Amino acid sequence: MSVRVLTWTLAVFLLIHPQAASAFPWMIKHNYTSCQSCHVDPSGGGVMTDYGRAQQQTLLETQWGTPNLEGEASPNTQFLYGALGSSRPEWFLPELSVRAGGLFSRSVNLGASSNEGQVRDVLVPVVMAADVRAAVVAGAFRAMASLGVAPRRAFAASLTPVGDVDGTKLISRDYWLGAALLDDALFIRAGRLTLPFGIRSVEHTLWARAVTRTDFNDSQQHGVAVAYSGESFRTEVMAIAGNFQVSPDDYRERGASGYFEYVFAPNLTAGVSSLVTFARYDRLRSEANTLRQAHGLFARYAPSPDLALVAELDALVRSSQQGGLQAGVVGYAQADLEVVRGLHLLGTVELLREDQRGAAGTQLGGWLGMSWFVTRGLEVRLDGFARQTPVQGQPSISNLGGVLLLHLYL
Template identity: 90%
Template structure:
């Protein structure tokens, strides 16, 4: 496996950093154990409710000259800073999200045959996928859809055939129709949905999200999901019919996924999740008759109003006609410390062990990040990361890098 391939694989993975899902597991430190009050999606992420937008200002963003940071939100929390005023119907919830930034990576491969191959640097400016999305909430009826442009990758969310062309494309990541019943405790949806599994997080390049294919970027699937939210627990299960934006039909995974999370206290939750899918031909691993499974545990804990700890650990099982049965494990732990209102320091460690071509043993990764919700509709994020990948018969390959993102959400 060449250093050039590994470097560009990592770089391209980071280029498609997810849209503004605003799915933050660390909201547990504000005693938010559920998601349905702030998000139209009962499991979090996607379009925010008016209440969620208000909490975004009062709990997330840096307060500039506000005497009462816990007071009511200003009118500029609404869509386009409230420019539409009262002309926007209450049942219509639109959003716009744009990300742009720069990426630097350094790959060190001491097993390379040339000095040029031993150390390779990549520095590129990037424009992330730009999305417009909206939800409709009328009585028990719910609907949501998104439309955007992905400058790179996101093949599985493309609305038009792309083949192997890695260029700009029109994408729709999720869209669905649903109904909220029994005073919103029961939520039934059908459409293209983010799979209910593990912790929903904006860091879609985490191994736990990438390997289980449960990220926000393009791994959504078509199907039917049922969610239930009670005082102390929440759950969602989904019957997966396949991703109909991918063809031919043999590439489509079918099966099911779900999670159950219990709140032991307002600042402590734990849960289990499971995923089982089958594809006649796995489009990523290029193996026939692939049965893919992931089963795991996750937890969220806030020992103080300024600190949140989250963790997830999943067992991986993959069986195929060519590769037989392969086992693995993936997981991560993350700490979020809010130094002052809106300014977060994040530390993440992650592990991955799975059988794959050219790699053996345990892969280790670490991230240090700064996320600053600097003003209404603006997040600045800076991450530094290091990952080590073992290569069979050669010294391990080290990947180092940093990424700076500006995120505008309106």
């Protein structure tokens, strides 16, 4: 496969990979430094608690008509706009998430051998999420599971045999059993979990999430995790047993992952994270005996009630039978400005430098976006992006485009 085709394929793959949205690190501007009050998952994302659903209305969504000065959430914040009423047990927390829209992407490769190959445009409809999730919270007992349909990709989360064929498949991103102890400060879980590492956010296509394989799209792994949330810090560590939804066993990574985040002030946190895994065969890189590491820093800061800043920088180290020892760095910085309640303007810059079997280069990217929580259960997301990829001995390849999405969350 030529470099041009490989790069174009990777760019489109990253952008239309199915996505689940549930984690917003910019909630720190509302003095939320921890995640467990709003999410069943102690590190954020996934099923929301009843309290978290109420905060969606009072803090996230555009307020129409007379403002609710008392900050009380209406009954329609519950599942299916509260249609189940009192028939839904308090311990049962169901959710539905559908995210779909359109993608335009242009790949410009000035080093292509023909004029036809220099520019390639793609305009396609996309379905990034079509999932149902549910959690059980009964005393100290906790459980969560998700089930969805992916029209494209999501191979690592598939419940049905797919091989190398891309098509509609039944998927489950995460499922686990656990217990919350010590007044919910200590949380122990076992199952298929999102790896605890760095900043958990909805932008799974960021290089920091894709390269470290710590997004919560389909990179979850089976294992056991222990989380603890104190007044001034939170932490989670996980023993990784491998992703048992891929086979054969040689493809499965084993190791450990974790983070520690300290709360310096209600509007300022910083942390460290680390990940080490080993696989007898890396199915994404086609390399044997791969040891993969990522170690980094991250921070969240809200200088005002309308502005939140987040950043992450990770060192990358990997060794394999074919590629030898390789090193790199990945990171990003993002600003979120809420111009009016529910309407967010986002700006993101990112970088990636990674050895590729003797060749190295710095990739740069930028995003400008708008996220509008229009009303209860509806988000409109519009993003424009630009990414530049160096090619050894040739002009760099540019990827430009935009994505328009409607997200229905009930």
